[in-house]
Amino acid sequence: MSTETEFHIHHDAPEVVGRRERLGVRLLIVADGAFVFGMIFSYFYLRNLDANGGWLPKGAHYLSAASGWMTVVPLVVAAFAHRMGERQRESFKALSIVTLVALLLGAYYQWHQLAHMPFIVKDTGIFEGGYASMWLLIAGANFFHFLVGSFIALGLVLRARRASIDPILETWRLRTAGSWFTWIAISGIACALTTTFIR
Amino acid sequence: MTTLEHQVGSHPIPNPQKSLITKLHMGTGLVIGAIFAFGTYYWLRSGQDMTVARNVNKVLLISMFMWSFGFMLGIGAFIGPFRWLIGKDLTAEEQLFLAGEGQGVSRYFRYCTDHKVVGIQYLVGVMAMLGVGGTLAMMIRTNLISPGSKFVTPVIYNSLVGLHGITMIVAMIVVSTGPFGNFILPIMIGARDMAFPRLNALSWWVLFTAIPVLCSAWFLGGIPTGWTAYAPLSVQAGPGMNAFVATIIIFAISTAVAGANITATVVTMRAKGMKWNRVPIFVIGATMSVALAIPAFPTFMVSMIMTALDRTAGTTYFDANFGGSGWLYAHLFWIMGHPEVYVILLPGVAILMEVAPVFVRKPLFSYTAAILGFAGIAGLSVLVWAHHMYMSGWLPMLNGPFMVTTEMISVPTGLIFLVILGTLWRGKPWMKLPMLSVYAFLWNMLIGGVTGVYLSDVPADNYLHGSMYVTAHFHYTLMGAALTGAIAGLVYWFPKMTGRMLNERAGYISFWFTQIGFQILFLGMFIAGAEGQPRRVADYAAVYRNSDRISTMGAYLIGTGMITLLWAVVHSWRKGAIAPMNPWGAKTLEWTVPFPVPLENFDEAPIITSDPYGYGRSEK
Numbered sequence: 055m056s057t058e059t060e061f062h063i064h065h066d067a068p069e070v071v072g073r074r075e076r077l078g079v080r081l082l083i084v085a086d087g088a089f090v091f092g093m094i095f096s097y098f099y100l101r102n103l104d105a106n107g108g109w110l111p112k113g114a115h116y117l118s119a120a121s122g123w124m125t126v127v128p129l130v131v132a133a134f135a136h137r138m139g140e141r142q143r144e145s146f147k148a149l150s151i152v153t154l155v156a157l158l159l160g161a162y163y164q165w166h167q168l169a170h171m172p173f174i175v176k177d178t179g180i181f182e183g184g185y186a187s188m189w190l191l192i193a194g195a196n197f198f199h200f201l202v203g204s205f206i207a208l209g210l211v212l213r214a215r216r217a218s219i220d221p222i223l224e225t226w227r228l229r230t231a232g233s234w235f236t237w238i239a240i241s242g243i244a245c246a247l248t249t250t251f252i253r
Numbered sequence: 254m255t256t257l258e259h260q261v262g263s264h265p266i267p268n269p270q271k272s273l274i275t276k277l278h279m280g281t282g283l284v285i286g287a288i289f290a291f292g293t294y295y296w297l298r299s300g301q302d303m304t305v306a307r308n309v310n311k312v313l314l315i316s317m318f319m320w321s322f323g324f325m326l327g328i329g330a331f332i333g334p335f336r337w338l339i340g341k342d343l344t345a346e347e348q349l350f351l352a353g354e355g356q357g358v359s360r361y362f363r364y365c366t367d368h369k370v371v372g373i374q375y376l377v378g379v380m381a382m383l384g385v386g387g388t389l390a391m392m393i394r395t396n397l398i399s400p401g402s403k404f405v406t407p408v409i410y411n412s413l414v415g416l417h418g419i420t421m422i423v424a425m426i427v428v429s430t431g432p433f434g435n436f437i438l439p440i441m442i443g444a445r446d447m448a449f450p451r452l453n454a455l456s457w458w459v460l461f462t463a464i465p466v467l468c469s470a471w472f473l474g475g476i477p478t479g480w481t482a483y484a485p486l487s488v489q490a491g492p493g494m495n496a497f498v499a500t501i502i503i504f505a506i507s508t509a510v511a512g513a514n515i516t517a518t519v520v521t522m523r524a525k526g527m528k529w530n531r532v533p534i535f536v537i538g539a540t541m542s543v544a545l546a547i548p549a550f551p552t553f554m555v556s557m558i559m560t561a562l563d564r565t566a567g568t569t570y571f572d573a574n575f576g577g578s579g580w581l582y583a584h585l586f587w588i589m590g591h592p593e594v595y596v597i598l599l600p601g602v603a604i605l606m607e608v609a610p611v612f613v614r615k616p617l618f619s620y621t622a623a624i625l626g627f628a629g630i631a632g633l634s635v636l637v638w639a640h641h642m643y644m645s646g647w648l649p650m651l652n653g654p655f656m657v658t659t660e661m662i663s664v665p666t667g668l669i670f671l672v673i674l675g676t677l678w679r680g681k682p683w684m685k686l687p688m689l690s691v692y693a694f695l696w697n698m699l700i701g702g703v704t705g706v707y708l709s710d711v712p713a714d715n716y717l718h719g720s721m722y723v724t725a726h727f728h729y730t731l732m733g734a735a736l737t738g739a740i741a742g743l744v745y746w747f748p749k750m751t752g753r754m755l756n757e758r759a760g761y762i763s764f765w766f767t768q769i770g771f772q773i774l775f776l777g778m779f780i781a782g783a784e785g786q787p788r789r790v791a792d793y794a795a796v797y798r799n800s801d802r803i804s805t806m807g808a809y810l811i812g813t814g815m816i817t818l819l820w821a822v823v824h825s826w827r828k829g830a831i832a833p834m835n836p837w838g839a840k841t842l843e844w845t846v847p848f849p850v851p852l853e854n855f856d857e858a859p860i861i862t863s864d865p866y867g868y869g870r871s872e873k
Contacts, residue, residue, distance in 0.1 A: 074448050074521045081513035081547055088548035092555035092585055096570070099581050108569070108576025179307070180567040184576030187568035191559065209338040216340040 072226020128160030282328030289323025366450035372436025412475025443524025484571030538603020601738025618675025629665025690741035697733025722782025748832030770810025
């Protein structure tokens with residue numbers, strides 16, 4: 055391989071770093087997407103197999119569809135507020151707080167659901183069949199999304215208050231964070247659609 | 254370092270010695286990890302009835318994850334994210350410290366972001382894992398030296414098989430992309446570092462935390478399920494199974510991070526002029542491998558989280574009495590499991606494709622065909638998983654389609670063969686050690702590939718599945734091809750990584766011992782398998798005595814070869830002949846930088862004006 059030389063460039067431009075970071079996050083989203091795919095695949099699989107009628111045994115019941123969509127609302131609000139903030143930079147500080155609050159509320163609500171899930175058979179401690187087990191996994195993954203989203207949103211809120219941060223790189227980081235917020239909203243919707251219509 | 258420049262508006266700490274980063278290292282990680290693990294263990298068990306298996310599993314699993322978390326906290330992995338969170342990005346001085354500037358050997362024991370340090374860390378870690386896995390293999394073969402052998406009990410034998418399998422699989426997944434993907438790949442593409450240096454360190458140290466977790470299985474009753482950990486056996490297995498589950502979850506995180514990092518590096522950080530048709534073939538192979546791993550491993554993670562929940566929380570994913578299914582586990586496992594074979598294979602083959610043109614002084618034959626071969630293998634590998642389930646009774650009507658997709662993989666694999674054969678055709682090979690590995694690969698992969706066609710065939714698999722034939726087949730592909738490629742890479746890039754030449758005589762002795770031992774071990778195993786000897790069974794009928802005895806002798810030869818290689822590496826690293834900058838006369842970029850490679854690799858950013866395999870052509 056033959057080469058020529060040029061002036062030593064130590065420093066990549068913020069745009070270059072920003073694009074790179076966005077690609078990295080999108081690749082991690084692909085990994086997370088495969089995880090979500092694995093969950094939804096499992097949900098479909100166990101539902102359709104319904105081994106020994108154990109998907110929803112006698113006496114067990116589905117959680118209301120509304121409870122699933124209630125966790126989607128904060129995800130969508132957070133993603134929407136963040137996108138708005140990206141476009142209206144003068145309002146970003148306020149909108150980033152909206153994003154953070156929505157995600158924290160969502161995390162709390164999801165935790166509350168997990169702590170009070172009505173699926174465990176009292177005497178044995180075993181879950182009431184396939185549906186109950188899948189619900190736990192999906193709710194757990196949603197909770198993880200809320201936690202990671204809240205961490206990022208908190209960072210953006212705190213960083214937005216520091217005027218000294220590189221504005222160009224920060225713009226790219228906002229877009230990168232937007233990719234994550236959009237993804238967790240899509241993931242939440244996909245899970246809610248699954249638990250609503252596949253019963 | 255590509256991120257040193259982003260200091261606008263940061264709040265520098267004038268003296269990095271005052272930063273917490275400078276006080277953290279592997280020792281603090283070990284101490285804090287141990288405190289977290291044992292603290293969690295004793296705290297949780299105090300409130301649990303530890304006679305209940307589910308409670309034991311819960312306490313152990315949480316303790317294992319807390320070990321990993323505590324270690325990462327103690328080594329300083331979370332300082333960067335925390336500083337980002339509060340808006341006080343790391344200063345240039347801190348980043349230089351993290352990059353190991355001026356720290357000598359101690360940087361290998363820190364959360365060092367220099368890709369070359371991470372590459373060496375991977376190399377040492379992988380060699381240790383292969384050493385452990387190889388020792389377990391010797392114990393397995395020793396037990397099989399004669400029927401009725403009492404070298405180990407059947408229970409311990411099962412654990413040996415499980416631990417050998419998972420240790421080797423983890424080691425083989427990172428054996429090429431870990432050391433060479435980190436040390437060599439960025440230099441090959443003309444980059445100053447990886448795209449995300451801190452994630453790079455994270456991927457290694459997260460993997461490191463998985464090693465003690467896996468080793469803890471020994472003290473918790475072992476892994477009796479084999480590396481596939483099929484449910485519901487894995488759900489019912491003893492406490493050692495928790496170590497397997499935790500290892501896989503931790504490893505999947507490491508793999509996803511490493512995969513995103515290497516892919517982003519290759520896509521965004523290639524030198525000026527390095528178009529896609531000028532990218533060295535090792536870079537292509539390694540990138541396809543890690544890019545394939547990014548979507549593949551999370552499904553394995555799903556299955557492991559389900560296993561963990563079944564073992565600890567009372568869920569029923571794999572319990573058919575309560576709406577679960579063992580088939581679900583098999584699907585999730587093999588959706589990852591078959592691409593994983595190619596995650597292992599592609600970089601090893603790519604190393605050999607990188608080596609062949611250098612040692613025959615000819616251009617790589619049909620670079621485009623090589624890429625098509627890689628892409629075809631990667632693409633088809635996600636469509637073949639159910640061939641592992643032909644005999645499970647799951648949807649027999651789909652056996653045919655999966656047989657077709659599996660057999661189609663032989664087409665792109667054939668392309669890879671053609672590329673290497675075309676490169677060698679009428680060449681005058683320089684018969685150095687890496688070149689010997691190319692020939693060994695052709696032989697081994699031919700046997701591994703052809704026997705794979707039989708196994709992909711439903712009627713033949715009906716007879717051969719679960720036999721030693723399968724064991725021999727996948728060892729021919731994974732060890733005979735992928736590990737041979739990785740060893741070729743070690744010999745080839747040893748001068749660049751250590752500044753010294755590998756002891757050639759010891760290398761030749763190792764090569765011949767290993768390759769001859771390998772044929773003795775596994776060719777005989779095909780016959781034993783075809784005659785019906787089952788795999789993963791501690792004892793066997795007397796009719797297989799001769800075959801197994803010969804196989805065990807082969808294993809000892811491999812062991813001798815590997816110990817010789819280990820000696821050669823250690824001895825050469827310390828006292829080997831000083832290597833010239835480009836001992837093989839190769840044309841890729843890593844040979845244009847001196848040893849030790851400078852922190853940012855290149856004093857002047859290279860501009861690429863030709864392809865990397867222009868041997869025999871006049872330079873522009």
